[in-house]
Structure formats: structure tokens, C-alpha cells
Amino acid sequence: MALRSWISRAQLKSVSGWINNDIRPLESGRRTWNFLTFHNYWLLVNCNITSYLTGSALIPLGLTWWQAVIAIVVGNLLATVAVVLNSLPGAYYHVGFPVINRTVWGMWGSLFPVCNRIFLSLIWYGFNSWIGGECIYLILLSWDPNLEQHIPNHMPEDVGMTTASFVAYIVFCVISLPLIWTRPHRLQNFFYVASSITIIFFIVLLIWALATMGPAGFGDTLSNNTAIPKTGGPNSVSWLMVYGVVSTIGSISAGILNQNDYARFATKPKFATWGQALVFPFYGTLTPVVGILVTAATQHRFGGTAIWDPPTLFQQLLTQNNSAGTRAAVFFTGLCLSVSQLGLNVPGNALSGGFDLAAVFPRYVSLRRGAYITAVLSIAVNPWQLVNTATTFLTVLSSYSVFLGPMTGLMVSSYLLVHRQKINVDHLYIGDRTSIYWFTYGTNWRTIVAWLLGVGPSLPGFIAAVNTSVSVPPGATELYYISYIYGFLASGLVLALLHYMFPSPLQAQFTDQPIPPADIRRMYHEKWDVTLFETTEILEGQPLDTIKVDHPKVLTEL
Numbered sequence: 088m089a090l091r092s093w094i095s096r097a098q099l100k101s102v103s104g105w106i107n108n109d110i111r112p113l114e115s116g117r118r119t120w121n122f123l124t125f126h127n128y129w130l131l132v133n134c135n136i137t138s139y140l141t142g143s144a145l146i147p148l149g150l151t152w153w154q155a156v157i158a159i160v161v162g163n164l165l166a167t168v169a170v171v172l173n174s175l176p177g178a179y180y181h182v183g184f185p186v187i188n189r190t191v192w193g194m195w196g197s198l199f200p201v202c203n204r205i206f207l208s209l210i211w212y213g214f215n216s217w218i219g220g221e222c223i224y225l226i227l228l229s230w231d232p233n234l235e236q237h238i239p240n241h242m243p244e245d246v247g248m249t250t251a252s253f254v255a256y257i258v259f260c261v262i263s264l265p266l267i268w269t270r271p272h273r274l275q276n277f278f279y280v281a282s283s284i285t286i287i288f289f290i291v292l293l294i295w296a297l298a299t300m301g302p303a304g305f306g307d308t309l310s311n312n313t314a315i316p317k318t319g320g321p322n323s324v325s326w327l328m329v330y331g332v333v334s335t336i337g338s339i340s341a342g343i344l345n346q347n348d349y350a351r352f353a354t355k356p357k358f359a360t361w362g363q364a365l366v367f368p369f370y371g372t373l374t375p376v377v378g379i380l381v382t383a384a385t386q387h388r389f390g391g392t393a394i395w396d397p398p399t400l401f402q403q404l405l406t407q408n409n410s411a412g413t414r415a416a417v418f419f420t421g422l423c424l425s426v427s428q429l430g431l432n433v434p435g436n437a438l439s440g441g442f443d444l445a446a447v448f449p450r451y452v453s454l455r456r457g458a459y460i461t462a463v464l465s466i467a468v469n470p471w472q473l474v475n476t477a478t479t480f481l482t483v484l485s486s487y488s489v490f491l492g493p494m495t496g497l498m499v500s501s502y503l504l505v506h507r508q509k510i511n512v513d514h515l516y517i518g519d520r521t522s523i524y525w526f527t528y529g530t531n532w533r534t535i536v537a538w539l540l541g542v543g544p545s546l547p548g549f550i551a552a553v554n555t556s557v558s559v560p561p562g563a564t565e566l567y568y569i570s571y572i573y574g575f576l577a578s579g580l581v582l583a584l585l586h587y588m589f590p591s592p593l594q595a596q597f598t599d600q601p602i603p604p605a606d607i608r609r610m611y612h613e614k615w616d617v618t619l620f621e622t623t624e625i626l627e628g629q630p631l632d633t634i635k636v637d638h639p640k641v642l643t644e645l
Contacts, residue, residue: 102450105194106516109445109454112615113181113351117272120352125362127278128349131430132342133370134285136218136397141338141375142382143395145331146308149315150324152379156372158328162335163371169336169343169575171364172499176510177347178359179608181615184345185446186515191501191582194518195529200344200494201443205461207341207487208440212432213465216263219428220256221398225421227255228402232409248471256471259425260462266433267441267458272352274434281430288423292397293377296384306386308379308393321564330568337488337571339371342435344491344498348442349434397424437461489549489567492574493541497534500579505586508604511597512611523593533585541578545570 099107120128145155176187184204188197227234238251248256266277317324336343346363353359382393385400388407394400401417440461441454452460502508514522518529526532548567551559566573586595 098450099453103516105449105518107445107449107453109442109457110183110186110449111516112512112611113272114616115612117270118181118352118354119272119275120349120358120362121354122358122362124275124278125349125353125358126366127275127282128434129363129366130282130286130370131278131427132339132435133367134282134289134374135215135427135431136424137215137338137431138371138374139289139378139397140395141335142308142379143393144334145327146379148327148330149313149322150327150331151311151313152309152383153311154313154324154328155331155379156376158331159335159375160368160372162332163368165332165572166336166339166343166371167364167367169495169499170346170367171360172503173343173495174346174350174359174363175356175508176498176502177350178353178356179508179604180510180512180611181351182510182512182515183348183351183442183446185443187347187498187502189515189524190506190510191497191531192534193526193530194522194524196526196531196534198447201446203490203494204341204345205440205443205447208436208443208461209465210468211341212436212440212461213468213470215428215432215436216260216462216465217256217470218398219259219263219425219432220252222421222424222428223259223262224252224255225398225401225417226425227251228405229414229418229421232405232414246471253471259428262425263429263433263437263462264459266429267437267462268455270454271349271434271438278430281426284423285427285430288420288427289374289377292381292420296381300384301387303387305383306391306393308383308386320561321568326565326568333488333569333571335371335375337486337491340488340491340495340571344495345439345442348439486549486552489545489570489574490542492571493538493578496541496575496577496579497537497582499575500582501534504579504583506594506598509598509600509602509607510611512615523591523597526591526594531591533582533589533591537578537582537585540581541574545574 102108141159142152142155145158146152150158176190177183180187185197185201188200191197192199224234231237234251235249238249238254240249240251242248242250242253269277313324315322315324315327320326321330350359350363353362378395381397381400382395386393389403394403397420401420405413405417437458438454441452441456441458444452444457444460445454448457502510511523514524517525519525524531545567547559547563548565549570551557551564552567
């Protein structure tokens with residue numbers, strides 16, 4: 088009885104098994120993101136240590152610096168196309184990633200991509216929290232250069248951290264907690280402050296590195312020579328540049344996948360579209376280029392060793408010279424980078440995990456609860472061990488785009504080709520066969536087939552990339568190098584073809600109505616611009632035929 092009472096008290100108000108206040112279509116009061124908000128959001132997502140490290144994954148492959156930059160530019164342009172296309176349903180219907188996927192995978196089938204995104208949120212939140220802890224560690228070092236001697240280390244050598252670094256990690260995690268409480272539609276002021284600090288820091292960092300590199304000039308990081316052939320197989324320059332393009336997309340593929348979670352907050356759809364199309368490629372290219380230039384400009388200071396990681400770079404500077412000026416520089420570096428990591432990690436990972444968990448457990452998990460669950464469970468991924476091999480870790484995570492590229496292609500194809508921009512919003516929250524998105528036993532088998540065809544051919548190359556002891560033919564490696572692009576296009580086209588050959592009767596009947604998508608959107612905007620209690624009463628308390636599209640121009644009989 089006590090357990091049942093506790094569960095009853097934990098249940099949210101005005102919910103059902105498919106809806107709560109955080110996954111319903113947003114009413115006008117919460118659609119607060121304008122162009123500047125999206126600008127600041129993408130600045131924070133792309134101007135951070137993870138993006139700064141992009142060159143460290145490409146130049147060691149054998150690419151020259153300018154070849155790496157070309158790959159980064161092309162990759163960001165292609166990623167921008169995917170971001171904009173995949174954010175359209177969120178911008179126009181104001182529903183998020185987990186709910187939109189009900190139109191793609193079916194009501195129960197949508198749990199598959201959502202659980203994948205929860206998994207990635209846990210890993211990325213843990214990884215970026217540890218990086219944030221390294222930034223806090225810089226602040227502590229600036230106060231006490233002998234920090235490691237004053238905080239005795241009780242950690243085993245094989246765990247990859249010291250007691251002092253773990254304390255810094257905990258401090259960053261605690262600082263993150265109040266921001267996690269802030270709802271997304273009220274993040275604008277934080278975005279303004281964090282984005283201003285971040286962009287100023289990276290510009291100052293670049294100016295400082297170039298102005299103080301001395302007569303020795305740039306290190307060999309900026310070399311124009313490469314020992315690998317220009318063409319002729321997966322280890323040639325041409326194929327490695329292709330791999331660099333796809334790796335660049337892959338590093339942000341998780342963010343591309345769930346962009347509807349944030350596009351839904353747009354005051355007007357054009358703010359989401361242009362706020363991403365103009366901003367994403369600029370900052371996505373700027374930060375890796377700054378990383379390459381700063382690394383090359385500081386290389387001779389450390390005996391020719393290229394130090395890609397900014398916290399490590401400033402730790403080394405402090406080791407060489409712990410004067411008051413250096414300590415002040417280290418302090419402000421740690422402070423600025425900590426703010427940058429907060430701006431990336433809270434909206435990009437904690438809130439993403441919160442949205443997804445709220446969709447999986449809508450009766451009991453709100454956005455806030457889900458975000459805090461993400462923060463707590465992220466400790467289990469042992470982020471301190473991931474960071475010890477940061478470049479390898481980033482390569483593996485970008486390789487995971489083998490699975491995410493097809494998922495994104497399915498979402499774009501479903502909205503633009505299958506549903507032709509027409510979504511029955513009411514039926515996104517009906518969990519039985521009367522919903523047009525129920526398909527077959529709650530799952531769209533066409534999507535499963537299309538996803539498998541988009542993933543399967545790239546798997547041998549993916550396995551060989553993760554486990555270097557596995558050998559595969561050059562063709563399999565080359566297919567893996569284009570895995571995101573192949574999966575995006577192949578899965579999207581196969582899904583459209585399967586829906587054309589084997590249409591879902593209820594869904595097709597709704598989509599085939601000769602009504603413009605704009606009229607459907609207008610009707611649903613008016614209908615759902617109410618409180619959750621009123622909406623839930625509509626969904627749970629009325630017969631099905633009264634909650635279908637009741638716009639005068641739209642057929643109500645499916």
C-alpha cells in the first residue's frame with residue numbers, strides 16, 4: 088500500500104499514457120525563441136571544446152590543414168541542410184522529436200529512436216560534464232598551482248582521474264543543476280550571456296596564440312605536405328576527405344536528429360529556419376579552424392608537441408610559468424570555458440534527455456525530472472575514462488551516425504514525401520488502433536525495413552572502424568566513409584517507396600485530402616492553444632470522431 092501511494096503521488100497532473108505538458112504541442116505562450124535565440128543556441132552548440140577538437144581527428148589521419156578545413160566546411164554545409172529539413176515539423180506544428188517519430192515509426196515503434204537518443208544524451212552529458220570539470224580544474228589551479236599536492240589523491244591509477252579532478256567534476260555538475268531547472272522557453276537570457284562570453288573568448292584565444300607564437304611561426308600542424316596518395320582507395324586523400332566530411336556531420340548527428348525539440352519553440356517558423364541555416368555552418372566551421380590555428384601557433388612552445396585540448400594547453404602554460412599574469416589568464420580561461428560547456432551541455436544533452444524520458448514515461452516524468460535523471464545516470468558512463476581517449480571517443484561517437492543518418496532521413500522523408508507536410512496532431516496522442524499512426528500493432532514495418540536497408544551495408548565498415556583488428560574489403564570501408572549520406576538518402580527513399588507501394592489506409596486517407604497543409608496547421612494551432620487540462624479532457628473524454636480533424640475544410644471521416 089505504501090508503494091502504491093508513493094507511485095500515485097509521483098504521477099503528474101493532467102496526463103495520459105501518451106501526453107504530458109512537456110510533450111504536447113506548444114501553446115503560443117511558450118513559443119518564445121526568435122532569430123537571435125536560435126543564433127545564440129547554435130553558437131553555443133558549435134563553439135565549444137568538442138568542436139575545437141575536430142581537427143585533432145582529421146589531421147592525424149594524414150590530411151593537411153587546408154584539406155581538413157575543406158572537409159569541415161563541406162560537412163557543416165551538408166549538416167545544415169539536414170538540420171533545417173529535419174526541424175520543419177517542429178517549427179510548423181510545435182511538437183518535438185519523440186512525438187514526431189510517432190508519425191514515422193508508429194506509436195510504439197517510436198520508442199526505438201527515442202531510446203537511442205536517451206542513450207546518446209547520457210553519454211554526451213557525462214562526457215561534456217567531465218570536460219566542464221576540467222575547466223573548473225583550471226580555475227582551481229589558478230588559485231593553487233600545487234592543487235594536486237594539497238588534495239591527496241585516493242583514486243586508483245587505472246580509473247583515469249585524481250581526487251582533485253573528480254572534485255572539479257562534481258563542482259561543475261552541481262553548478263549545472265539550477266540551469267537544468269530553467270524551462271527552455273525561458274533560456275534566452277542565459278543564452279545571451281553564455282554566447283557573448285564564448286565567442287569573445289575564442290576570438291581572444293586566437294589573437295593571443297597568433298600574436299605570441301614568436302619567430303618560429305606555426306608548427307607542422309599547418310603543414311602543406313602529406314605522405315598519402317591523392318587517389319586510390321580508402322587511405323587516399325580523396326577518400327579521407329570524404330571521411331572527414333561525414334565525420335564532421337557525425338559529430339553533430341545526435342543534435343541534428345532531435346532538432347524538433349528546439350524548433351518547436353520558434354515564435355515563427357522562419358526564425359527556426361533562418362536562425363539555423365545562416366548560423367550553423369558559420370560557427371560549425373569557425374571553431375575547428377580556431378582549434379587548428381591555435382594548436383599550430385602554440386606547438387613550438389611545447390617542443391613540437393601539438394596540444395589540441397584547451398584545458399591541457401593552459402595547464403602546460405601554468406607549469407612553465409606560474410606568474411600572476413599566467414594564473415589570471417588560466418582563471419579567465421577556465422571561467423569562460425566553463426560557461427561554454429554549460430551552454431552546450433544543459434540544452435543540448437540534459438534537456439534533450441528530459442524530453443525523451445518524458446515521452447517514454449509521460450505519466451511520471453516531466454521535462455525537469457527527465458533532465459535531472461539524465462544528469463544523475465550520466466555518471467554511470469564513467470566519463471573520466473572516455474575523456475582519456477578524447478580523439479578516439481569522438482571518432483567512435485561520430486561513427487554512431489551510421490545509425491542516426493538513416494533515422495534522420497526517415498524523419499525528413501516521412502514529413503515531406505509520405506505525409507506531405509500534413510500531420511493529424513490529435514492522433515499523435517491516441518495509443519490504440521484508431522490512431523492513423525498506429526500502423527501495424529503500433530509499429531510501422533515500412534520504417535523498420537527502410538532503416539535496416541540504410542544501416543546494413545555500412546555495418547562491416549563500422550565494425551572495422553570500432554574494432555581495428557577486423558579486416559574488411561576496401562569497398563566496405565569506402566561505403567562506411569559515406570555512411571551518413573548513404574543512410575540518410577537510402578532510408579528516406581525506401582520509406583517513400585514502401586508507403587507508395589503499400590500505403591497505410593488511415594494515414595493515406597488523411598494525407599490525400601485536398602487540403603493545404605497551412606489550413607491544417609492553422610486549425611491545430613487554434614485547437615491546441617489551451618491549457619493541458621482542457622486538452623487532456625478532449626483526448627480522454629470524447630469519442631474518437633470528435634477529436635479528428637474538425638476544420639470545416641478537412642474531412643472528419645477517415
